[in-house]
Amino acid sequence: MLTKLWGGRFQKNTDKIMDDFHSSISFDSRMYKQDIIGSITHAKMLGKCGIIPSQDSELIQKTLFEILSDIENGLVEFQTDAEDIHMNVEKILIERIGDIGKKLHTGRSRNDQVALDIRMYLKREMDEIDSLLILLSKTIIELSEKNLDTIMPGYTHLQRAQPITFAHHLMAYFQMFRRDIERIWDCYKRTNIMPLGSGALAGTTYPLDRDMVAEELGFDSITENSLDGVSDRDFVIELAACLSIVMMHLSRFSEEMILWSSYEFGFIEMDDAYSTGSSIMPQKKNPDVAELVRGKAGRVYGNLMSLLTVMKSLPLAYNKDMQEDKEAIFDAVDTVKLCLEIFTKMLATIKVKEENMLKAAQGGFTNATDIADYLVKKGLPFRTAHEIIGKMVLYCIQNNKAIDDLSMDEFKQFSNSIESDIYEEISLKKCVSERKLPGGPAKESVLKSIENAKLFLESKT
Ligand code: ARG
Numbered sequence: 001m002l003t004k005l006w007g008g009r010f011q012k013n014t015d016k017i018m019d020d021f022h023s024s025i026s027f028d029s030r031m032y033k034q035d036i037i038g039s040i041t042h043a044k045m046l047g048k049c050g051i052i053p054s055q056d057s058e059l060i061q062k063t064l065f066e067i068l069s070d071i072e073n074g075l076v077e078f079q080t081d082a083e084d085i086h087m088n089v090e091k092i093l094i095e096r097i098g099d100i101g102k103k104l105h106t107g108r109s110r111n112d113q114v115a116l117d118i119r120m121y122l123k124r125e126m127d128e129i130d131s132l133l134i135l136l137s138k139t140i141i142e143l144s145e146k147n148l149d150t151i152m153p154g155y156t157h158l159q160r161a162q163p164i165t166f167a168h169h170l171m172a173y174f175q176m177f178r179r180d181i182e183r184i185w186d187c188y189k190r191t192n193i194m195p196l197g198s199g200a201l202a203g204t205t206y207p208l209d210r211d212m213v214a215e216e217l218g219f220d221s222i223t224e225n226s227l228d229g230v231s232d233r234d235f236v237i238e239l240a241a242c243l244s245i246v247m248m249h250l251s252r253f254s255e256e257m258i259l260w261s262s263y264e265f266g267f268i269e270m271d272d273a274y275s276t277g278s279s280i281m282p283q284k285k286n287p288d289v290a291e292l293v294r295g296k297a298g299r300v301y302g303n304l305m306s307l308l309t310v311m312k313s314l315p316l317a318y319n320k321d322m323q324e325d326k327e328a329i330f331d332a333v334d335t336v337k338l339c340l341e342i343f344t345k346m347l348a349t350i351k352v353k354e355e356n357m358l359k360a361a362q363g364g365f366t367n368a369t370d371i372a373d374y375l376v377k378k379g380l381p382f383r384t385a386h387e388i389i390g391k392m393v394l395y396c397i398q399n400n401k402a403i404d405d406l407s408m409d410e411f412k413q414f415s416n417s418i419e420s421d422i423y424e425e426i427s428l429k430k431c432v433s434e435r436k437l438p439g440g441p442a443k444e445s446v447l448k449s450i451e452n453a454k455l456f457l458e459s460k461t
Pocket of ligand 1: 024028084110111114318320322323
């Protein structure tokens with residue numbers, strides 16, 4: 001017996017390996033809800049437009065709701081030889097209500113159906129990722145508020161550069177995640193367009209009400225070209241790109257957490273709940289969360305590359321290649337959600353070792369620029385001041401001193417313009433508090449950026 005819903009023009013069944021090879025049910029079954037809700041809406045519209053009798057439409061809708069609840073209660077087993085989620089659901093519908101169930105697919109193709117399902121599915125995932133990014137952002141803000149006065153060295157080339165605060169450093173990450181949230185919302189706009197009615201590629205002769213379907217399913221608008229409607233996966237690629245950038249940000253943050261928690265830095269300690277030990281070295285406490293997040297960035301980039309490569313040079317319109325979009329984007333989405341969740345928990349529980357941060361800021365001549373600026377204020381050109389302080393730093397290195405340790409006599413050897421107010425002027429506290437331009441590390445500037453951050457998050461929730 002031929003069992004395929006499309007079996008009419010075939011004279012024998014597909015080989016078992018063929019079923020296994022082209023079937024996508026093992027990974028697209030996760031879209032069951034979107035598929036069924038899409039079908040319910042399609043059936044409703046068919047009834048309303050008089051394309052099928054309204055009692056048939058109602059029976060189809062009711063049965064689809066029952067199938068949905070049966071799936072959610074674990075009562076349905078999907079079949080590989082029914083290929084994908086779309087045909088599995090349709091097959092069950094037909095098993096339950098016979099010929100009436102066979103009317104559901106009127107004016108529709110799996111090509112526009114799958115385009116609809118994936119858009120609906122990714123919209124929901126974008127909402128979830130957005131919430132996770134907001135949670136992470138809030139955690140960053142909370143930690144920043146506790147560390148407005150925590151002085152640490154800021155780095156360039158991984159060398160101590162100028163003093164900042166831990167709050168200021170953390171809020172840099174807030175800016176990155178804020179852009180991620182905005183990027184995902186932008187991608188959401190292009191995902192929120194309804195493709196049903198594109199048919200296989202050339203639309204359909206039935207008088208479907210596409211706008212009604214779009215509105216019922218919460219889409220902003222409908223696709224404008226039937227070929228593009230079934231063959232566009234830009235929104236999938238775009239989301240993978242957004243997620244790759246999220247992972248890039250997380251990997252930079254992770255890298256810093258790993259460095260900061262090392263003995264050499266000693267700026268933070270991770271909570272035991274988010275650390276692991278070594279099977280041989282009893283002293284070890286390893287930052288596995290941060291390392292795995294850093295590592296998983298590669299995996300998400302890989303998914304982006306897969307998607308770009310699958311779509312490269314594909315002729316219009318639908319090609320089965322496009323079924324390969326799912327595992328890649330699902331894995332990207334799953335990975336990012338998992339990473340955001342655990343990273344946020346790890347961040348929320350770190351112990352900040354302020355004394356070590358301060359000690360690090362006191363070494364490394366992080367106030368050298370400020371001393372040059374001190375001389376500029378006393379009337380020297382900046383380049384001249386730079387040269388003088390360079391010599392002063394060299395002297396300190398040779399004599400194993402910090403600039404603040406120099407006596408007045410020593411200072412005078414470098415410049416007569418230096419006076420006793422130097423000590424106050426170049427204290428780390430002052431170096432930070434004087435950088436009060438918008439966007440700077442001074443407490444008042446950071447508080448302002450925290451305020452803006454909160455306003456942004458409020459506007460998003
Ligand atoms: N499982 C398919 C996919 O994910 C659904 C569309 C199948 N269309 C077709 N003409 N074979 O792309």
